[in-house]
Amino acid sequence: MMKTILVLNGPNLNMLGKREPGIYGGKTLADIEADCKTVGSELGLSVDFRQSNHEGTLIDWLHEADEKSLGVAFNAGAYTHTSIALHDAIRAISIPVIEVHVSNVHSREEFRHTSMIAPACKGVICGFGPHSYILALHALKNITQ
Numbered sequence: 018m019m020k021t022i023l024v025l026n027g028p029n030l031n032m033l034g035k036r037e038p039g040i041y042g043g044k045t046l047a048d049i050e051a052d053c054k055t056v057g058s059e060l061g062l063s064v065d066f067r068q069s070n071h072e073g074t075l076i077d078w079l080h081e082a083d084e085k086s087l088g089v090a091f092n093a094g095a096y097t098h099t100s101i102a103l104h105d106a107i108r109a110i111s112i113p114v115i116e117v118h119v120s121n122v123h124s125r126e127e128f129r130h131t132s133m134i135a136p137a138c139k140g141v142i143c144g145f146g147p148h149s150y151i152l153a154l155h156a157l158k159n160i161t162q
């Protein structure tokens with residue numbers, strides 16, 4: 018049976034493709050999902066790709082992933098900068114979580130320079146556009162197998 022990686026997306030990421038294309042590029046979340054599934058199968062990983070605009074749903078899915086997945090690539094969107102509850106959820110599970118961002122949050126507004134979740138994560142990948150997700154899959158493969 019293939020090992021599963023959860024690729025989890027938070028608020029507003031369903032708007033990729035039409036949302037601020039100068040910052041996030043033209044790919045939709047469905048395009049990114051397809052790329053992740055292709056690379057996942059090359060790496061021998063099954064990709065469970067999800068998005069929610071709701072903090073509690075993201076927390077529930079992190080808890081579930083602890084039983085079902087090897088690790089998580091997590092783009093928490095703006096909750097990255099605000100959510101102690103997501104920090105606690107990551108700390109509550111034992112599988113590795115990698116924080117992912119499409120944009121380089123450190124080259125943007127100051128409020129994006131702080132991550133509430135980074136201290137609970139195994140590592141952080143940001144600034145490579147949609148390729149950030151692919152880098153996270155490689156990193157998860159490397160640290161989990």
Ligand SMILES: O=C1C[C@@](O)(C(=O)O)C[C@@H](O)[C@@H]1O
Nearest residue numbers: 029094095118119120122129
């Ligand atoms: O929603 C997002 C997208 C983002 O997580 C990114 O992928 O670059 C960066 C966040 O600051 C922002 O709120």
